[in-house]
Amino acid sequence: MLGACATADQQGSASSASTDSATSGPKYDVLITNGRIVDGTGNPWYKADIGIAQGKIVAIGSLQNASAARTINAGNRIVSPGFVDLMGQSSFAYVADRPTAESRLRQGITTHASGEGWSHAPQNRFTQPDPEVADGRSYRWTRFSEYFDILEERKLPLNVVHKVGAAQVRRVVLGDNDVDPSARDMAAMKALVRQAMEDGATGLASSLIYPPGNYASTDELVELAKEIAPFGGTYFTHMRNESHDLLGAIDEALEIGRRAGVSVHIYHLKAAGNGNWPLFDKAIDKINAARASGMNVTADIYPYINNGIGLGSFIAPQHYASGRAALLARLDDKQFRDFLRAEIEAPGNVWENWYQNVGSDWGKVVVTQTADNIDSSIVGHSIAESANILGMDVWDTFFELVKAGTSVAPQSMNDGQKRAALNQPWVSVETDTAPANPATSKSTHPRAFGAFPRVLARYVRENQWLSLEDAVRRMTSLPAQSVGIRDRGLIELGMAADIVVFDENRITDTATFAKPMQYAKGIDYLLVNGELVIDDGRNTGARPGQVLRPRIGN
Template identity: 35%
Template structure:
C-alpha cells in the first residue's frame, strides 16, 4: 500500500470496493496517481490533491462493453455519452464483420455495413489510418478494435454474392495482417448477413490465418442463431481450432418461437467446447434484437419496431404492423418499401435471456447501434440494467458477479492486461454508483435516456462523466494488441 499523501492525484474515500474479481465487496479508500490505482486501504486523512467522499457507494472497475458498433461514435463529439453514462470505460468495436477500415469499399456500401458507415466515413484506406485518427483526435473511452471480415470482402471483391477466390482470400489476408500489425485486436465475421453468407469455413480460415501469428481474437455473429444454431456453433469451434485462436460467440441468442428454450442445449454444447479450446461468449440483457430490416427476418418476431429508414424516415419508432396498415400492404411488403432500414425484432424468450446471462462465463455487450434514429434501448441501458434489474431486483446473481461479468471476466477473456480490476497498478478506469438506485431508464418507447445511479466515471484516472454529463471527451485511448 502506497500511503505517501503526495503520491495521489485523487483519493476516493470509504467506498465499497467491488473489484471485478467476483469476490465479496469491502470498504476501503482508493488512491489514484498518474492514471493508475496507486493505493488501496485506509489512506491518510489528508492524502490526495483531490478527495471524493464515497460512503454508501460502490466503486467498481469501469465496465468493458465487449460488443459494440461504436467505430464511428468514437470519433463523433458527444456520441460516447451513451456509454460513459452507464459506467463503460472501454468498448470493443468492429463486430459482426463490420469495421470502418480498411475503407476502400468497391461499389455501394453493402448492408449491414451501412449501420456504421456512410461514404464520407470510409476514409481510412488502412486500419492503421483509423487507429491513428483516434489517437490524433482523442476519444472518450478506451477502444479495442477488431477488423470486419465483411469490410475486407467489400474492399477486395466486386461481387459479394459468391465465394471468394484464392487470390481474393490472399488479398484479404494481407489487409488483415497489416491491421494486426497496426494493433487491431482480431477479426470478426457476420456470416449471418447476405454479403458474407457465401463465405465458406475454408475462406474464413484462409483470411484469418494472420490471427495465428498475432494471437488475435476471432469473434463471430454466427451463420445461424435459429434452427441451425448447433451447426453454426460447430463451425465456430472448428474455425477456432484450425486457426489456433480464441473464439468469441457474439450476442448468443435463440431466435424465433420454434427455438425458445434451446439455450439449455446450446450452453451445454458451449461448456463442452470450453473444456477443449479457448471459447468466449457474450450477450445483451434484452429479449429483442436489432439489426437491418429485411423481409425474411419479419416472420420470426412477435413484433418489429422500425429503428430507421432511408426511404421513409418518418416511420422510425413505429411498429412495422402499423406501417404496413398505413401503406395497405403486408408486413413483408412494408419492410421491402422501407429498405434500406433498421429494425428491432422481438423474437427471443426471456427464460433463454436469463439462462444465457447467468451462465458463469457469459460477458456483457450492448450491441447498440449509435446512429439509428430510434435505437434499441440497449445502447443507453445495458450495464445498469444488469446491475439493477437482473442483480438487485431479480436476484439472478450477486452484485459482485454482475460486476465481474462486465469487467474482470472480460479483461481476462480478451487478454486486456492492466484493466478490469480495482487493484494496485491497474489503470484507473473506475465507476462510482449507488447500488440501491442504479438501473436503466432507456425504454423501447424512449430509448435515449440516462441511466439512474451512476455518479462518476474515470477513464485512465481522468474524470470523464459526472453530474449526468460528459466531463472529458479525450480521456480514452486505443488499446493495441502487443503494445
Template identity: 40%
Template sequence: MVEEFDLVIKNGRIVDGTGVPWFKGDIAVKDGRIAKIGKIKERGEIEIDAAGKVISPGFIDLHNHSDLTILAYPNAESYIMQGVTTAVVGNCGLSMAPLNPDKVDLLKRYVSPFLVKGFDYGWDWRTLGEFYEKVKKQGTTMNLAPLVGQGTVRLAVKGFDPGKPSKEELDEMKALVAQAMEEGAFGMSTGLIYPPGSYATTEEIIELAKVVAEYGGIYATHMRNEGKRLIEAVEEAIRIGEEAGVPVEISHHKASGKPNWGKVCATLRLMERARKRGVEVHCDVYPYTAGSTTITALLPNWVLEGGVNKMLERLKDKEVRERIKQEIEEDRVIGENFLKAAGWDGVLISQCSIEEYEGKTLEQILKEKGTFDSPYDGLFDWLIEIKGDAAMVLFLMDEEDVKWVLSNPLSSVISDSWVTAPYAGGKPHPRAYGTFPRVLGKYVREEGLLSLEEAIRKMTSQPAGKIRLQDRGLLREGFWADIVIFDPKTIRDKATYQNPHQYPEGIEYVVVNGEIVVEQGKLTGKRPGKILRRC
C-alpha cells in the same frame, strides 16, 4: 502542501472485478493509474467520499459498434453515462477499414444504416491504423479496442461477389487481416448473416482465423444462424476455433424465434464440452428480449447480391417478389428468417432515411399506407421508398433464455450498440443507454439472478481477459484507473423502446485513464480515452 495523489476515492465498497465479495477501502490514483488500494491517509488533489457506494472497474463492452459513430459523437455520452470505459469495436464482420478506394461506395452502403446522417466522415483512410489515427486526433472519451471485420475485408477484395475467392484473392484477404493485426487489432469478427461476409464458407473463415491466431488475436462471431440452425452455427464456431487454434467469442448469444426458445441450454453445454477438450470458447449477451439490425436483414441473402442498389432494382421484379414471399412464408430462407420469427408487429423501425417511420412497427406502417392486405408487396414498395436504408428492433427472444445465458459463468455482458447522444434523434434500441445499469438494477438488485460481484466480473475482468488486456478490468495497483462509482440501491436503466434517449440513474462518477468524465452524475466533456492495441 503537495498532494500525494491526483485522486483519492474514500470509504467505498470495493468490487474489484475478480468476483470476490466486496470489501471496504480507499483507492488512490496517480498519473492515470491506480497507485494504491487500502486505507489511504495521504491527500489527493481531488477527493471523493464514496460511503455507501460501490467502486468497481470501468465496464468493458466486448461487443460494440461505436467505431461507426465515434467520429460524430466523440464524447461517447450514451456509454460513458452507463459506466462503460472501454468498448471493443469492429464487431459482426463490420469495421470501417480496410477501405479499398475502388469500393468506397460499396462500403458506405454496407454500413449506411449505422452511420450518422448528415455527418461527413471524409472516408480518407485506408487501413485500420489510419482510421483510428483519425479518431485519436479528434479525441474520444472512452477507450476503444478494435477488431477487424471479415465482411469489410471480403468487401475490399471481392465487393458483393458471392463466389469462392481465388487463391490470389484469399491471399489478399489474409494479407489485409495480417495488416490489421500488425496495426494492433485484437482479433477478427464475422457477421455471417450479412452479405458479403456471409458468402464465406467455413473453410475460408478458418484460413483467415489462422492468421489471427498467429498474432494471438481472438475470433468473435455473429454466427450464421441464431434460430432454426442455432446448434449447427455454434458447432461451426467451435470448429473454426479448433481448426484455426483461435479463441472464440460467440457474440450476443440467443435463441431467436419461439420454436427455438430453450436451445441455449444445449448450446451452452456444447461450449462447456468444447472447453473440456481445450477449445477456448466464451459467449456474450445483452439483457433484452429484442435484438436490432439493418432492415435488409429481413430479406433472404441472395436479394442483396451486388449491393443495396441491385437489391432495390430486384425488388421491382414481380417474380423476385413472389420468390422472396414464398421463401419467408415456407421458412426456407438460408440464414435468419427474421420476419417469420418476429411477425409484422414484432419489427419496430428504430432509424430510417424517412424520419416519420421511426418508432412504428411494420404492421403500423403498412396499415397506415393501406397495403397491409398484401403485406409483402407493401413491404417491398416501402423498402424502395426508403432506399433500403433503415434499422429495426426485432422482438425475438425469451426472457428465460436471456436469464439462462446471463447467469452462465461463460457469458460477458455486452450492449451490441453504438455511441449515440440525446440530441441524435431516432429511436435506437434502449441497450444503447441502459445495458449495464439494467443488469445491476433488474437482474442483480430486483431479481437476484446474479450476485453484484459476479455481474461486475462479467462486465470487467472476463471481457478484459478475453481480449488479453493486461492492465484493465480489475481494481489493482498499477492498472489503468478506469473506475465507476455507483449507488447499488438506486442504479437502474431508464431507456425504453419508445423513449430510448434516457440516461440511467445511480452512476455518480466515471473515471477514464485517471480523468473524471462523469462527476456527480454529469458529463465533464473530457476526452481521455485511448485507442488500445493488442500487445
C-alpha cells in the same frame, strides 16, 4: 492489500505518487474514499480507499489521511472497474459526433470494442467511396494504423479497441458479390488480416448472416483466422444461424477455432424463435463440452428479448448475391415482391427466416430506426402498426421500409434463455449497438443507452439472477480478458484507473422502445485513465480515452 495501505511502490512501481506530499504537493491526483469496492474478480465487496496517480491505481487501503488534488467521497456507494462493451459498433462516432459518447459514459462504459463483420479498416475506394467528415474536415485511411492516428489526434472520451472484420476484408478484395476467392485473392485477404493485427487489432470478427459476410465458406474463415493466431488473437463471430440451425452454427465456430488454433467468442448468444428455444440448453452443453476439452470459448448477451437487425435481413440472403443495390432496384417490381412474400411466408428452415422467428407476426417487429423520407412517428411501433400509420398494406410497408434501410427489433427470445446464459461463468455483456446522440439521431435500440445499467437494475436488483459481484465481473474483467486488454477490468494496483462509482439501489435504464434516446441513471462518477468524465452526475467533456492495441504474441 487490505491493511493500513497497499501502494504500487510496495510492489516496486516507479510512480510519482511515492513522493512526500509535504514537500511536493498532493500525493495522489484522485482519491476515492469510503467506497465498497467490487473489484471485478467476482469476490465479495470490501471497504477501502483508492489512490490514483498518472492514470493508474497506485494505492488501495486506508487512505483517509492522504492528500489529493481531488477527493471523491463515495459515501458507501459501489466502486468498480469501468465497464467493457464487447461489441459497440462504430468508434468513428466519437470523432464525427462527439456527444454520442454520453450514451456510453452514462452506462459506466470506459472501453468500447468495435467491429463485427464490418470494421473501420482496411479500406479502399470501393469500401470508402467518400471521405468521412468531422467538424468540416475530411478523413480517408486504408489501414488501422492510419485510422488509429485519426482517433488519437481527435481525442477520445473513452478507450477503444478494434477487431478486423472478415466481411470488410472480403469487400476490399472481392467486393459485395457472392464469389469465391482465388488463391491470389485469398493471399491478399490474409495479408490484410495480418496487417490489421500488426497495427493493433485484437482479433478477427465475422457476421455470417449479412451479405457479403455470409458468402464466406468455413475454409475461408479458417485461413483468415490462422493469421491472428501468432498474435494471440480471438475469433469473434455473429454466427451463421441463431435459430433452427443454432447447433450447426456453433459447430462451425468451434471448427474454425480448432483448425486455426485460436480462441472463440460468440456474439449475442441466442436461440431465436419460440420453436427454437429448446435448442438453447443444448447450445450451452455444446460450448461447455468444448471448454472441457481445453478450448477457450466465451460468449456474450444483451439484456433484451428483442434483438436488433436490418429489416432487409428478412429477405433470403441469396437475393443479395449481386449486391444490395441490385436487390433494392428490383423491389418496385410487384411480381418480385409477390415472389419474395411467398418465400418469406413459406414454412421450412432453408434459411434463417426472421419472419418465422417472430411467429409470422409483424406485430412483434418493432421499428427502431429508418430513413429521413419515412414518417418518423413509426419509430417505436411494430411493422403492423406502421402500416396503419402510413395507410399502406403491411407487406408494401415492409418492402418500402427495406428500401429505406430500416432497422428493427424482432421479439425473438425469452427471459429463460437470458437467465440460462447468465448461469454460465463464461458469458459477458455487450450493447451490440453504435453509440447515439439524442440531438442528432432519430432513434435506436434502447440497448444503446441502457444495456449495462439494465443488467444491474433488472438481473441483479429486481430478479436476483446474479449477485452484484458476479454481474460486475461479467461487465469488467471477463470482457477485458476476451479482447486481450490485461491492464483493465480489475481494481488492482498498477491497473489503469478506469473506475465507475454508482448507487446500486438507484442505477437503472430509462430507455424504452417507444423512447429509446434516454440516458441511464445512477452513474455518479466515471474515470477514464484516471480523469473524470462523469463528475457528480455531470459530463465533464473530458477526452482522456486511448486506442488500446493488445499485443499478446509477436
